Amino acid sequence: MNLCKEFHNEIKGLNAEGILKWALTRFGERVVLGTSFGAEDQVLTDLWARTGAQGHIFTLDTGRFFQETYDVMDATMKRYELRMEVYTPGAGDLARLVESNGPNLFYESMEKRKACCAVRKTIPLRRALSGRDAWVTGLRREQSITRTQTQAIEWDELHGIYKISPLHDWTEEQVWTYIRTRNVPYNALHDKGFPSIGCAPCTRAVASGEDARAGRWWWEQPEHRECGLHSGRPRQS
Numbered sequence: 001m002n003l004c005k006e007f008h009n010e011i012k013g014l015n016a017e018g019i020l021k022w023a024l025t026r027f028g029e030r031v032v033l034g035t036s037f038g039a040e041d042q043v044l045t046d047l048w049a050r051t052g053a054q055g056h057i058f059t060l061d062t063g064r065f066f067q068e069t070y071d072v073m074d075a076t077m078k079r080y081e082l083r084m085e086v087y088t089p090g091a092g093d094l095a096r097l098v099e100s101n102g103p104n105l106f107y108e109s110m111e112k113r114k115a116c117c118a119v120r121k122t123i124p125l126r127r128a129l130s131g132r133d134a135w136v137t138g139l140r141r142e143q144s145i146t147r148t149q150t151q152a153i154e155w156d157e158l159h160g161i162y163k164i165s166p167l168h169d170w171t172e173e174q175v176w177t178y179i180r181t182r183n184v185p186y187n188a189l190h191d192k193g194f195p196s197i198g199c200a201p202c203t204r205a206v207a208s209g210e211d212a213r214a215g216r217w218w219w220e221q222p223e224h225r226e227c228g229l230h231s232g233r234p235r236q237s
């Protein structure tokens with residue numbers, strides 16, 4: 001049942017940490033934090049650890065990460081000693097995808113790019129969210145034109161689950177102030193012009209003044225630059 005209106009009243013006026021604590025109280029072990037080790041996810045992981053959360057953190061290891069992403073994943077696991085679930089693409093699905101289309105299919109068409117995102121991300125995400133009531137994400141409104149409507153809590157119709165974004169109204173400056181103040185581990189690529197980091201073949205550095213997600217699938221139109229993880233047309237009520 002969609003209780004977003006009721007939940008919005010409950011979290012009114014809470015800051016990010018307060019929203020996380022509320023989520024942990026409300027959903028217990030049935031809330032999960034999804035991370036791809038970007039700056040926002042690192043803030044949430046630090047907050048998650050500070051709350052003493054018992055819920056799980058999961059990541060979708062697509063097999064095409066940058067080495068720097070594996071480095072920050074390793075540093076994060078060691079620092080926080082949290083339970084980390086790692087979801088990988090199904091071996092059969094991945095073999096069929098590459099055998100039929102080659103390893104660089106994502107550059108050939110949007111359909112092939114989405115097929116790759118499906119095998120490496122969205123199908124594993126369904127496994128990660130199975131049996132959960134809510135998932136926490138690092139979405140922020142100012143990240144891109146596809147995220148300007150992000151709310152603190154939404155009903156994710158695609159996955160039949162609540163999606164909670166405690167940093168929805170944070171600025172980039174707030175994220176980095178938090179990271180520096182708390183000495184949170186972060187992806188070294190952020191210092192090399194990568195504000196948003198996904199798979200290596202589909203991410204490039206951006207120029208000063210460019211949209212934070214301009215380096216993701218840069219060969220496609222901006223309104224298409226999502227991988228399907230957050231395309232479930234979430235509703236507030």
Ligand code: SF4
Binds near residue numbers: 116121
């Ligand atoms: S971001 Fe690129 S490599 Fe990663 S799953 Fe999507 S298309 Fe495949």
